[in-house]
């Protein structure tokens with residue numbers, strides 16, 4: 001009798017391959033200083049330069065207090081999906097407040113930004129549609145586009161003449177609709193898209209427009225309402241609560257009709273348990289705080305400018321970054337890894353971003369700054385980056 005084949009060999013092979021190419025991903029459980037930027041891993045202390053909690057809200061007393069209050073009043077779970085019995089008054093109230101604050105007819109909650117992007121796009125496009133997405137959009141938007149079965153084309157990053165060319169070509173085809181999909185702030189480069197021109201192109205070609213504002217929200221735009229807030233003609237505005245909002249989940253701001261459509265057709269909305277009341281409480285408080293945090297935002301932007309100027313003076317290339325996300329482009333993977341190890345040895349926690357997340361030869365160290373960093377924290381990072389250049 002022949003021996004049975006090892007049915008788990010594929011797992012080992014795949015992991016070995018990752019290990020051999022130094023690309024194995026691993027979870028690193030951290031301890032941290034409450035309310036601050038210091039984290040601890042394996043007994044070592046680090047300054048965290050790798051968090052999206054831009055305004056430090058995840059430890060804010062008001063968010064915590066309201067989360068507790070909502071837990072006391074409504075429990076920790078919502079008990080069902082939204083269309084069954086999971087829509088509590090607090091879900092509807094938060095949606096109403098979001099629509100008011102963001103100046104749209106309606107808003108709809110989702111359990112995560114990833115979930116929203118992977119379910120909203122498939123609900124809005126089908127095999128007869130065309131989706132044109134920026135080359136550098138977030139993985140969740142790519143997955144959503146693929147799931148939709150639409151014809152899916154990418155335009156060169158922020159190259160709107162390329163987008164226009166694709167729109168021109170599409171206008172001679174018989175797509176039932178065309179979606180343009182992009183972000184306000186790109187998560188690996190920290191650069192921005194030209195929303196004024198994109199909204200104009202959408203208008204000109206009668207295309208629909210889907211804008212992911214995950215990294216702009218809370219940080220950019222008037223009163224921190226994101227960059228999408230400054231433009232008309234955006235049909236779907238996606239905001240993620242896991243970043244500057246300090247919680248988790250996401251929302252889509254849109255027309256009332258669009259909302260009703262998504263409630264009926266977005267399977268990731270329909271077949272998923274409604275957001276926890278605890279989280280709703282925290283988000284309710286965050287929504288109250290964010291528009292009033294102009295002072296914190298101004299300080300953050302001062303820090304960003306200071307860091308970018310200094311790091312460029314030290315000879316680092318930061319690309320077109322224009323946000324709290326600042327990449328330092330190193331180039332080769334090995335060099336990037338050894339820099340990230342050097343920074344770790346110096347108590348600085350940063351992310352090394354390598355292919356396939358970015359293209360080959362564009363490996364980088366990605367820094368994010370938050371309101372919780374002080375000038376002293378930033379100077380410590382600059383000092384280490386300067387020393388590395390001189391070594």
Ligand SMILES: *Cc1c(COP(=O)(O)O)cnc(C)c1O
Pocket residue numbers: 111112113114115117138140183187212214215240241242248249250
């Ligand atoms: C973080 C992020 C998401 C995913 O949001 P989650 O709520 O973390 O799932 C989607 N789009 C962009 C651009 C993001 O940066």
